[in-house]
Amino acid sequence: MDYLYDGSFEGLLTCIYYHYYEEKASGIYPKEHYQASLLAGFKTIETDAKKAARVYEAIERKISNFDLRRIYRVFLSNDGEKENKILNYVRLGFKEGSCISSLHSNPIVFQAQQCEQKVSFEVHRLLGLVRFSVLKYPDELFDFKREILYCILEPDHDVLELIADHFSDRLKNDPFIIYDKTRKKAVFAQGGSWYLSDFQESDLPELSDDEKDFRNLWKEYFETMAIKERINPRCQKRCMPVRYWKNLTEFH
Known part of the structure; x- marks a missing residue:
């Protein structure tokens, strides 16, 4: 089941909440750009501030504040698959805990690091431009x-x-x-x-x-x-x- 959301960070966290407490998400996508597939169903998830806050606090508590900031920077990237990269990172983080950021050879971590670095590098550039x-x-x-x-x-x-x-x-x-x-x-x-x-x-x-x-x-x-x-x-x-x-x- 693909989850569609409104493009906000709170909306993405709400989708992650439903992934754990209802049906597993096969993917998370902004509803504005979603193209329906005959092979997979989809469901529009309404943003819920309380559910988003629970996921936010769980990431901070069970993984780390560092990884929470990394996840947010990935969200700010223009990567077309950022939502699913974040979902995979959160799933792995809940299993591995705070050591996830040191798993540099893991493809899930590596992809998140790449997105984060692109965002951080552009911030550094723009401060001077x-x-x-x-x-x-x-x-x-x-x-x-x-x-x-x-x-x-x-x-x-x-x-x-x-x-x-x-x-x-x-x-x-x-x-x-x-x-x-x-x-x-x-x-x-x-x-x-x-x-x-x-x-x-x-x-x-x-x-x-x-x-x-x-x-x-x-x-x-x-x-x-x-x-x-x-x-x-x-x-x-x-x-x-x-x-x-x-x-x-x-x-x-």
């Missing part, structure tokens, strides 16, 4: 009038919340928006606190009057600091993949 622009104040977002920092990202994985703490801690005096264009959602931050919300580019205010001047200054700085004799396109593309360039100020 975020470029903020200055926008005029939109009344409905913040409680005092000032300009707002804004950035567009198109990450491979769903990493907004993994970078939010970093920037909200460093920009406590500057409200900002980081927009994930791929997933149509954004981080809104002010005073060291942040939250996630759905967002559309049409909701954006205009650029500030000085923004174009600052962009030109940044491009000049980028070109002036570069040492032409040491330019290495291959290294540049490896450390700063081309897919990120369209959202980097210095390349426009």
Whole structure:
């Protein structure tokens, strides 16, 4: 029996609950993208916060907090089989306990590690690739009038919340928006606190009057600091993949 869920982490944990307390799941899939098969039945599982919390606490208690964080990072990946990789990891974790993270040669653990590493690596990259622009104040977002920092990202994985703490801690005096264009959602931050919300580019205010001047200054700085004799396109593309360039100020 395939279990279908709403795409949320709580929904996935609810499916794992039903896997143990009702019928074993042959697979777990987001209902939005599921293609029914003639060979297997399917059932839509409604998200239940209490059931999800029981699974969450069981993973933390019977496996480890480290593995709980790993499972969540796998969930944030864009892997098409992430739900089933998580289900397999949880099943193995309930058998092996906290030592599961040391079973590097186990295919189930290895696949989860790969997903986690891809997410973590992209987070590391984006912490250095975020470029903020200055926008005029939109009344409905913040409680005092000032300009707002804004950035567009198109990450491979769903990493907004993994970078939010970093920037909200460093920009406590500057409200900002980081927009994930791929997933149509954004981080809104002010005073060291942040939250996630759905967002559309049409909701954006205009650029500030000085923004174009600052962009030109940044491009000049980028070109002036570069040492032409040491330019290495291959290294540049490896450390700063081309897919990120369209959202980097210095390349426009």
